[in-house]
Amino acid sequence: MIERTSKRLLDRRRQPEAEIRDAIFERESFLVTAHARPDGDAIGSLLSLWMILKAMGKRAEMLLYDRVPLIYRTLPAADQIRSAPHIAGNFRPDAVILLECDSVERSRLNGLDGQFLINIDHHTSGRRFADINWIDTGASAVAEMVYRLAISAGVAISLEMATCLYTALLSDTGSFCYEGTDERTFALAKSLVELGARPARIAQDVYFSNPASKMRLLGAALTNLKREGRIAWLWVTHSDMIRLGAAEEDCEGIVNYAIGISGVDVAVFLRELPDHRVRMSLRSKSDVHVAAVAEQFGGGGHKNASGCTLDGPLYSAMDRILDELRRQLRPHAVVSIA
Ligand SMILES: [Mn+2]
Numbered sequence: 001m002i003e004r005t006s007k008r009l010l011d012r013r014r015q016p017e018a019e020i021r022d023a024i025f026e027r028e029s030f031l032v033t034a035h036a037r038p039d040g041d042a043i044g045s046l047l048s049l050w051m052i053l054k055a056m057g058k059r060a061e062m063l064l065y066d067r068v069p070l071i072y073r074t075l076p077a078a079d080q081i082r083s084a085p086h087i088a089g090n091f092r093p094d095a096v097i098l099l100e101c102d103s104v105e106r107s108r109l110n111g112l113d114g115q116f117l118i119n120i121d122h123h124t125s126g127r128r129f130a131d132i133n134w135i136d137t138g139a140s141a142v143a144e145m146v147y148r149l150a151i152s153a154g155v156a157i158s159l160e161m162a163t164c165l166y167t168a169l170l171s172d173t174g175s176f177c178y179e180g181t182d183e184r185t186f187a188l189a190k191s192l193v194e195l196g197a198r199p200a201r202i203a204q205d206v207y208f209s210n211p212a213s214k215m216r217l218l219g220a221a222l223t224n225l226k227r228e229g230r231i232a233w234l235w236v237t238h239s240d241m242i243r244l245g246a247a248e249e250d251c252e253g254i255v256n257y258a259i260g261i262s263g264v265d266v267a268v269f270l271r272e273l274p275d276h277r278v279r280m281s282l283r284s285k286s287d288v289h290v291a292a293v294a295e296q297f298g299g300g301g302h303k304n305a306s307g308c309t310l311d312g313p314l315y316s317a318m319d320r321i322l323d324e325l326r327r328q329l330r331p332h333a334v335v336s337i338a
Pocket of ligand 1 (some may be wrong): 041042100122141142172
């Protein structure tokens with residue numbers, strides 16, 4: 001009995017969402033944002049957090065550096081997300097909430113200096129850069145943390161919130177495939193479905209609503225597929241992007257075709273940027289810690305999924321990342337985390 005009571009006390013002390021909730025209760029107006037090049041978790045969690053703030057009677061605005069990817073534009077309230085490089089001049093929020101950012105710079109937004117910052121993140125590369133920080137690397141998506149915040153604040157999860165949170169959870173767990181997907185992930189999915197989220201409809205919007213340019217770009221990338229033992233890589237040049245009329249978001253998920261090869265444990269997708277730098281997405285399905293690899297080049301992410309940007313030209317960036325991955329795959333290699 002004593003043991004159970006102390007465990008409960010410990011659990012209560014372990015609720016960092018309460019600190020965030022109280023900081024929200026104490027304030028009136030919020031700007032909510034997420035990282036540049038937003039993915040499904042960033043968009044779905046941003047939308048649901050905005051709805052939660054509204055349900056708490058707060059004034060809130062959503063701002064992203066980039067536009068919302070096409071496949072997420074059918075989400076409830078997606079048209080309310082403003083895309084711009086800076087806060088509107090007439091809006092002075094009491095706090096800025098950043099989702100999945102390891103720094104202010106990750107949002108790419110200007111005008112956040114001097115603001116009261118709240119950081120909610122689940123990446124292993126998460127950093128305590130804000131005034132209040134809640135980093136839970138055990139959360140399978142930041143959507144899980146937003147859900148916990150809503151529960152903590154006593155907000156009833158609406159159908160719209162559930163739809164956004166389910167979309168975020170589905171995409172960030174790789175359709176419940178990635179490492180870290182556990183009974184809590186499915187329990188959350190179950191709750192969201194009970195609240196009205198429609199799995200087949202959402203899967204259709206996320207996976208079966210691609211523009212044709214994405215498939216053509218995938219074809220170009222697969223033409224460049226290379227493999228060396230446990231490493232596979234593929235790339236597209238900037239001229240491929242132009243020739244195929246592809247958008248940045250069309251690159252999403254291409255790396256999964258390389259990591260999908262039997263016997264391949266680490267994969268890289270490289271994209272040449274207009275300024276000749278090279279954007280990389282890394283995936284692993286073994287003990288290779290690709291966030292640690294990405295961090296060495298100024299990027300970040302999760303153990304099995306990460307990203308970074310290197311200086312070009314394309315083939316020298318490719319050599320540098322491949323050399324590092326070969327080093328990591330050597331027997332007894334020690335992964336150094338910068
Ligand atoms: Mn995420």
